[in-house]
Amino acid sequence: MHFFSFLRENARWVGGAFVMNYFTAFGQTYFISLSAGEIRAEYNLSHGDFGLLYMGATLLSALTLARFGRIVDYKSVVYLVLIVMPLLALATVIMALSHWIVLLFLSLYMLRLFGQGMMSHIAVTAMGRWFNARRGRAVSLSSLGFQVGEASFPLIFVAVSGLIGWRGAWIAAAALILVIGLPVVVALMRVEREPQSASSDDGAAVTQRDWTRGEVLRDPLFWPVLAVFLAPPFIGTTIFFHQVYMVELRGWTLEMFAGSFFLLSIASLTAMLVTGVLVDRFSSVAVMPFMLLPLVVACFIMGLTGASWSPYVFMPLIGCAMGASSTLNGALWPELYGSRYLGSIRASVIAFMVFSTALGPGLTGYLIDWDVSYPGQIIAMGIVCTALAVLMFGLRGKLIARASA
DSSP, X not given: OOHHHXXXXXXXXXXXXXXXXXXXXXXXXXXXXXXXXXXXXXXXXXXXXXXXXXXXXXXXXXXXXXXXXXXXXXXXXXXXXXXXXXHHHHHHHHHHHOOSHHHHHHHHHHIIIIIIIIIHHHHHHHHHHHOSTTHHHHHHHHHHHHHXXXXXXXXXXHHHHHHHHHHHHHHHHHHHIIIIIHHHHHHHHSSOOSSOTTBOTTSOBOOOOOOOXXXXXXXXXXXXXXXXXXXXXXXXXXXXXXXXXXXXXXXXXXXXXXXXXXXXXXXXXXXXXXXXXXXXXXXXXXXXXXXXXXXXXXXXXXXXXXXXXXHHHHHHHHHHHHHHHHHHHHHHXXXXXXSTTHHHHHHHHHHHHHXXXXXXXXXXXXXXXXXXXHHHHHHHHHHHHHHHHHHHHHHHHHHHHHHHO
């Protein structure tokens, strides 16, 4: 099946997942942080106070997601969207209207749970369940919604907040979710794709055993694979969170460093699409051991040199790892463990990933306060990634055998 014929025949489902991933922006760190200055001023919070509040809301959302995410196995996409998207809109309204710290925490919790967590969880699980032979392509195309949101929403928010204030911009976000996002997703996803997970894309039966979440958590192979997927969000979030400190440490300018984000986005987008093609051709388990190699190189460049050219090298490398991880995280789990309980399995995976995004900035921040070298920390991350990559190459045969069992 050629690319354009695949897209033509599956545009509504891939497009629906794309829109859902696009609207996860309201729960992502890069979007919430656009209001960080106003929030700290409004609630009289220091950087550390707001960081602790944000970490607590993120961790609580991860715990909730591990339980609530199982609903994806039992309810239709439209049913879930009609619950999750209005709750996401409610979270943006609370952010806009609140003047109490408790309501701020509630808003952050809901934004992280229903925005970053459930919206992406529903979209990626649907692609993993509805596609088999072209799963990698479906996941990679729909995941482009993350990148488009990252490229467009900050600009939109800054422009709107300049006209009606930051609180007004959060009200506008609720209107955008309910008036545009929700109707579009419902229209595209109201009919679920056939064949379902019990069949491959060409109608051939799939005989792979479906693992329950309990069985997966007891599988010795699951934990090293999970560690590989935790590395990109842990390292990426840490670097983004401490970017000002890194810039000061290396003697760069914020403008120079900000310019490298464009290269990160391009590299991430390209890696998503290329990884999708490779997954469809060779399988997820065959491709996965290579995922961390760009991140290894990026960490060593960041830790060992402060040259002015280095951000333009390590940021695209981080983008490659993050883009590949995004596609593989949607395609690998059904390949290894089947799709009947995919929602429960991915709920646990995403909960661990959200936990890693909360742990990374906090842990490294404390180490910085204790005068532990930040470049040294990044080199240590590179060493850990190297060990994980070597481990994955060693387990590659077992993983391929598991996927084909």
